[in-house]
Amino acid sequence: MPLALLDDQGHEHPIGPVLRIGSQGANHIVLADPLVSSVHATLWDQKGTFYIRDENTPGGTFVNGAKIRLTTLKPGDRVQIGRSLFQVEQARPSGAVAAPARPQPKKGVGWGKILAAGCMLAMGGCFALALGGFVAYKAQILTPESLMNLVGLGPGDIEVVNFRDDSMAVSILQLDVPEDSGPMGTSLDMNPYDVRRWRVQNPGRYRVDFVTADGAANLGGCTLTVRSGNYYQFVTMPETIVIRLKGETPETGADLVVSSSTLCR
Amino acid sequence: MLRHSQRRHLLRSLILICAAFVLVGCAPMILITNNADFGVSVVVAAKGSQQLVSLAPGGETAVEVAEGAYGVYVYPDREWIEFARTKRQEIVMILEYPVDLSPVEIVEVLAHLDGISERIKQLEAQAEGVACSGNVTGDGGGVVNVGSDPNAVITVSCN
Numbered sequence: 467m468p469l470a471l472l473d474d475q476g477h478e479h480p481i482g483p484v485l486r487i488g489s490q491g492a493n494h495i496v497l498a499d500p501l502v503s504s505v506h507a508t509l510w511d512q513k514g515t516f517y518i519r520d521e522n523t524p525g526g527t528f529v530n531g532a533k534i535r536l537t538t539l540k541p542g543d544r545v546q547i548g549r550s551l552f553q554v555e556q557a558r559p560s561g562a563v564a565a566p567a568r569p570q571p572k573k574g575v576g577w578g579k580i581l582a583a584g585c586m587l588a589m590g591g592c593f594a595l596a597l598g599g600f601v602a603y604k605a606q607i608l609t610p611e612s613l614m615n616l617v618g619l620g621p622g623d624i625e626v627v628n629f630r631d632d633s634m635a636v637s638i639l640q641l642d643v644p645e646d647s648g649p650m651g652t653s654l655d656m657n658p659y660d661v662r663r664w665r666v667q668n669p670g671r672y673r674v675d676f677v678t679a680d681g682a683a684n685l686g687g688c689t690l691t692v693r694s695g696n697y698y699q700f701v702t703m704p705e706t707i708v709i710r711l712k713g714e715t716p717e718t719g720a721d722l723v724v725s726s727s728t729l730c731r
Numbered sequence: 732m733l734r735h736s737q738r739r740h741l742l743r744s745l746i747l748i749c750a751a752f753v754l755v756g757c758a759p760m761i762l763i764t765n766n767a768d769f770g771v772s773v774v775v776a777a778k779g780s781q782q783l784v785s786l787a788p789g790g791e792t793a794v795e796v797a798e799g800a801y802g803v804y805v806y807p808d809r810e811w812i813e814f815a816r817t818k819r820q821e822i823v824m825i826l827e828y829p830v831d832l833s834p835v836e837i838v839e840v841l842a843h844l845d846g847i848s849e850r851i852k853q854l855e856a857q858a859e860g861v862a863c864s865g866n867v868t869g870d871g872g873g874v875v876n877v878g879s880d881p882n883a884v885i886t887v888s889c890n
Contacts, residue, residue: 493838504845524852629818652795659783662794663780664795719829
């Protein structure tokens with residue numbers, strides 16, 4: 467009998483060939499929780515036996531209160547990841563998900579009461595929004611940077627990982643430079659296995675080129691459009707250069723390689 | 732009376748001008764020198780971002796960071812290099828024929844890529860005792876000197 471994870475909202479997540487839980491958008495269950503690692507736990511069904519594995523996370527994964535590295539799951543088990551709690555249950559057959567109860571219409575409710583209730587609800591909503599905004603600001607969840615991202619004017623990021631055995635240089639240059647400002651860009655000299663990040667203050671189109679340290683050979687390049695809040699990761703390998711936009715899952719494997727990725731257009 | 736699109740354009744322009752004052756400008760640099768007689772990996776953590784540079788004995792490099800506080804964590808470089816080579820091999824194996832990747836394999840690649848930053852965070856968390864911190868502003872960068880004592884124990888200072 468297939469198993470599923472039931473979250474505290476009542477949503478069912480079937481444990482199929484693979485079910486990943488983490489804070490990054492590429493996971494099947496995404497938990498926006500500082501205690502949760504980008505890829506936190508993996509669950510899978512292996513011929514009717516259901517496993518859960520913690521991905522060496524600092525926060526840990528707990529089954530029935532015990533910290534685990536790898537264990538099996540059975541109906542009734544409780545899985546805790548960060549602040550989220552899941553119940554292991556037998557999966558419902560598809561289509562058998564219980565429909566939410568429809569409220570029965572009540573008779574004899576006057577327009578005045580409906581209006582009053584609407585006003586109360588609106589005031590309550592405004593108050594909750596203001597309180598939530600204040601708490602988020604104090605807890606530094608809502609930062610000036612995230613506000614800038616909301617209006618599309620915040621910075622983006624380009625991370626370059628040199629997984630070659632040789633040094634290399636990376637040049638990042640803004641294209642379509644406004645007439646009243648100079649071009650934004652940088653040049654990074656990278657030793658083997660270095661990881662460097664450059665903050666793109668002006669979102670827009672950028673040209674990223676990878677060359678050997680002596681400048682003799684071009685390793686590849688990409689013209690990409692950096693939007694506010696985007697985080698691009700390049701990983702140079704001996705034979706290829708990998709690209710990804712963090713938080714996005716590419717549709718095809720070709721999108722993971724600079725020479726064929728739709729991100730490089 | 733301004734139309735909606737004009738008002739929106741004006742608002743965006745005002746925010747852009749304000750943002751330019753805040754955001755544009757030269758980001759401070761941290762100059763890192765390795766005076767130890769062995770290679771080191773240095774994690775530079777500043778404002779939610781981690782960068783990692785490997786330096787041969789006598790090597791030096793400059794790392795651009797955001798203004799504010801930064802932390803530096805130092806290791807013998809073999810630990811990071813072993814991880815990097817293993818991770819590279821894992822990614823290369825899956826990416827041999829990228830066009831043929833299944834959705835599960837794509838998620839595997841993404842997990843490996845996430846693993847790089849996760850590992851740097853772990854290194855940062857482990858480096859108790861071989862770390863220092865400092866503060867940089869737009870007017871002045873930082874200087875980090877890595878060395879070793881006679882017992883080949885790493886020392887580091889941030890100025």
